[in-house]
Amino acid sequence: MEKKKELVLSVKNICKRYGGIQALDHVSIDFEKRETHALVGENGAGKSTLIKMISGAEVPDSGEMIFDGKSYERMTPQLSKSAGVSTIYQEFNLFPSLTVAENIYMGDELLSDKRKTFYDAGEYVEKAGEVLNRMKVDISPTELIEHMTTAQMQLVEIAKAVAKDAKILIMDEPTAPLSTKETEDLFELIGRLKESGVTIIYISHRMEELYRIADRLTVMRDGKYILTSTPDKITRQELICQMANRKVEEIEFHHTWPTKDVVLEAKNIAGNGLEDISFSLRQGEILGLGGLLGAGRTELARLLFGAEKIESGELWLEGKRITVNSPKQAVKQGIAYVPEDRKIHGAILSLPISWNITMPILKAISGKNGIIRQKEEDAIVEEHRQAFRIKLGSVKDHVSSLSGGNQQKVVLAKWIASNPKVLILDEPTRGVDVGAKQEIYGLIADFAKKGLAIILISSDMDELLNISDRLIVLNEKRIVGRLEKEEFSQDKVLAMASGVL
Amino acid sequence: MTHKFSEIFRKYMIFLIFIVLIIGFSIMSPAFFAVGNAMNIIRQISMMGIVTVGFTFVLIGGGLDLSVGSQIALMDILICCMIIDAGMNPVLAMVIGVVFTTAVGTFNGFIITKTGIPPLIATLAMQTALRGAAFVISNGFPKYGIPDWMKLIGQGNLFGVFPVPGIIMVVVIVFGIMLLNKTYTGRHFYALGSNEEAARLTGINVHFTRILTYALLGLLTGIAGVVMLCRTGSGQPNIATAFEMDVLTAAVLGGVSVNGGKGTIIGAIIGAAIIGVLNNGMSIMGANDYWQQIIKGAVLLAVVVFDSFSRSDKK
Structure with a gap:
């Protein structure tokens, strides 16, 4: 009626x-x-x-x-x-x-x-x-x-x-x-x-x-x-x-590149509320973290990145035991983290785009006297602007002048510029429009192809299931399930995440 | 077009004000526009200029330090004690003085970083305590008797024209500009003051960086304190009272944000120069100190209000 x-x-x-x-x-x-x-x-x-x-x-x-x-x-x-x-x-x-x-x-x-x-x-x-x-x-x-x-x-x-x-x-x-x-x-x-x-x-x-x-x-x-x-x-x-106003493919992510050696291995890590976390991550692999909000996904990311303290357990990177007591140490060892809140933690909005991109590697492109090698910086910024197709007026503009998708590209660019071994992505496409989302998926695929080991956190179920090679599901700060690609299904993940399975 | 114009105007506004002031005073008083008087102004603003550079580091890093005036007073008394009472080599005494203020700055930074006390409160406490110590050590009386050659540092001229304190200031300014614009350390100051957590998550050691801003301010405050001692020829417990407020005024006039992350050394120095020109010009015209204060306050308010209006217009 x-x-x-x-x-x-x-x-x-x-x-x-x-x-x-x-x-x-x-x-x-x-x-x-x-x-x-x-x-x-x-x-x-x-x-x-x-x-x-x-x-x-x-x-x-x-x-x-x-x-x-x-x-x-x-x-x-x-x-x-x-x-x-x-x-x-x-x-x-x-x-x-x-x-x-x-x-x-x-x-x-x-x-x-x-x-x-x-x-x-x-x-x-x-x-x-x-x-x-x-x-x-x-x-x-x-x-x-x-x-x-x-x-x-x-x-x-x-x-x-x-x-x-x-x-x-x-x-x-x-x-x-x-x-x-x-x-x-x-x-x-x-x-x-x-x-x-x-x-x-x-x-x-x-x-x-x-x-x-x-x-x-x-x-x-x-x-x-x-x-x-x-x-x-x-x-x-x-x-x-x-x-x-153009044809955009929805997530299509068949990956065809081989995964190689284990890069990162966590053995019984605890801290930041988490307990008994063990997993390994290979080169070229995308490991998805599933779970409800508050299950401990971001907490785990921050732990691996040194933003919070690991209380017990071991972290191994390329066969060597490492300690990460601060983000600075993590960055030095080749662990990069794209945080979920781009505007607060990811980029510094009120500073120029170029400054943001070179922020993690600034010391490396400076001389012994601390003076930044300007030409090198300009070249790196230009290279990444092109590679990431960041749409901008001038690299001197503040990041706040960019659209959400382009801001996220700046954050990705800054970490890729630091040439990491492990890249942790926390909600990489949140608040990003459809077109830019696809571009970001394309970039993630490229990173993995080149051998980067990636950990992906996403609340977008389609994204998580499509992009990940393997899944770890967390519930109440513990790992409650592991799924291989062929076992993926939304129902399974949800059941595990809510503690039913 | 108009949008572009207002932006350029805002950027150079402070420089315009500076020029207009000079022209205004020159018309009103011929004595103002003379080489000798210009050198006078440079001598007068040199201490403020030196400290303003350090203050700009701290403000850009999102901090504040109210203890610089007291640092100078106590340090000058200490140096006098070491030279006059203990018979120490004056150069060594001055070096120890500068080390002392650098340590105070470092301590300020350390307390603020490790406890999370607001910088306003932490350095206010330091201001009060150091001033008290200056009075206790000197019994409230000025200490005279430093060697005459030291006064050259404060009162001498290079080639008989350019004041020595002015030279020190120029060196400090060049250092400040280099550090802030050309080095990764300067970039880290901006990052820290713009968004501390984002800076930390980018791998910057934010604690070290913050302490460094305060330590550098302490160092430059020490240099300014030496100049002050050599200019006055004595250690005085009540000297440089409210000095930090003049420095803060200069920095804010020059466009340095008290919220951190924004500002330039050049701007801050022009801010200091405006205060110097105002003081000098009005003295020449016979306006007393109290009037000068009123005018300084009014100029600060006018500049900041105008700036805030033109900012909101833009949006």
Whole structure:
């Protein structure tokens, strides 16, 4: 039984120009009540800009936005809030030292407060508790944010929206930091919110989840509206094709190169919460680490890289026992680590691209007096810019001026420039658009072909299963399973990761 | 186009202000625009200039050091004690003085790195304690009686024109520029101040680097302290009070970020020169110290506010 469509929001002919870039070019989209409307497109397609217009963070050059029949030329954050828009960005807006209840009502204090001199903590806790109950999530309103997991924090962000009776909930890559189980929970919650009449505008780069939860998909490209469709009327290939405006192969990773000698061997390593970790890694091999968030994958990576201390056990590199007490030592011995959070740990955004690329090898390309051999540095930067096809204006520009995919290439380039023996990749394609993702897969294949030993951590199941040669699955900081390529299946990994197998 | 223009304007704004000040004072007072007076200004800003170079290292590395003024006071008293009371060779005494401030700087860096105490607090404690020690050792009285030849370092001129402290400052500036722009160590300072954790995960020894910034500041503070001692010809327990604030003002005027990771030696030195020109010009015009302070404060605020506006415009 088809209900009559009810529009909550239509944007009409929105244009926005930043300097020389037309970020939005006459974009018109209708959003209906009670739908999950996915916005898809590569980075720079204009999704985020559009969101900023709707939430009032930016003002369009022309066009209009119609909320519940009322037309606005421009929104302000206040106006947008009163029209019922709530946005959950990738970076949460939470105060770590305050409680859940305080966070939910921050900036939106209860009306009853105005009549009182002092604020009534109990009342906040009670109201917040009701909201959380309505959402059917198990979070205590008096818990401090700093003690919570990322997934819980995200729920608090959603609770903020629910507490305001949001009509439109915008979510930007909400599943990026979540484990598989948490993603399932989030989807259920989205379903419940939708039933209660909320419209969800959903941005994600992950194909399979778009097909699972979206009622409609709108593709944007280069600031233009391309098409809107229901998921059943467009195939994944077509969708990707529309986003990239070119044919992009989805992950295809048959590897044809032989793996050679064992490079890295861990024997009963413990530390950073992990226990009894043993594995070996060969040249040219890609070893995947599977597991839920918090299972210990990143913890293991940081241990191998010396960012945390190995308390017991042995680490062998090329037949020699090594100690890594600091990242500096790890780098020296040929272990490189691409961290999961590119913006915080991977690259130094406020420094030039060239500086970032040569950072790990700076000492090696300097003379005894400490002076950097400028020509050598320039040559290395140029070589890697070309090899990694980093799209940039000038190598002197800050890394922050690059798109996500290109930032990640800078991080990869800096480690490859250091000529490592072991490369640990922690979520190498998170927040990277489809086209750049493929390029990064291509690069990873090249590294392995050349004999680099690679450890891959990924929450993207397709990625993990397609790229890895072997899998180690972790659960609760221990290795719970090992799978060879021919045994790979999503179900097996999930079962092991959740401790069923 | 306008966007480009505003960026260039911002980049050279501080230099423009410097030129405008010189032209302004020259018009208002003929005595200002003279070679002799220029040399005077150089002599006056030399100590600030020397310390500003070290301060820029620390600020770029994301730190702060409020103890430099007290370091100078205590060190000068110590040197006087060693020469006058203990009869030590003056050169040796001065070397020991510089070693002392370098050690203080290193200690500051060590405490801040190992305990995680905010630099503001750690060095404030150091400032207070060292100043107290200077008074205790000197009983609150200035110590006179260093050999006359030492005064050449503070008051002498090369070829009868260029002040010796100015030469020392130029050498220090060249050293600072080389270190910051040409060596991996300087690059590490920027990395440390921009994003410490990312720097660490790139294999930089962030603890060592941070301590090094403070140690270098201590070293340069020691050199400035020697100049100070030789200029005044005496060790005074209350000298260089609030000196760190002048240095901080100079660095910030010159575009060095107090949040770390940004700034240049040239900028900071022009900042110091602006303060020198303001002080000198206003003295010549007969404005008293208190007025000078008001003007300095107003200029600092104006420059920083303007800078912050033009920054947000860009976005």
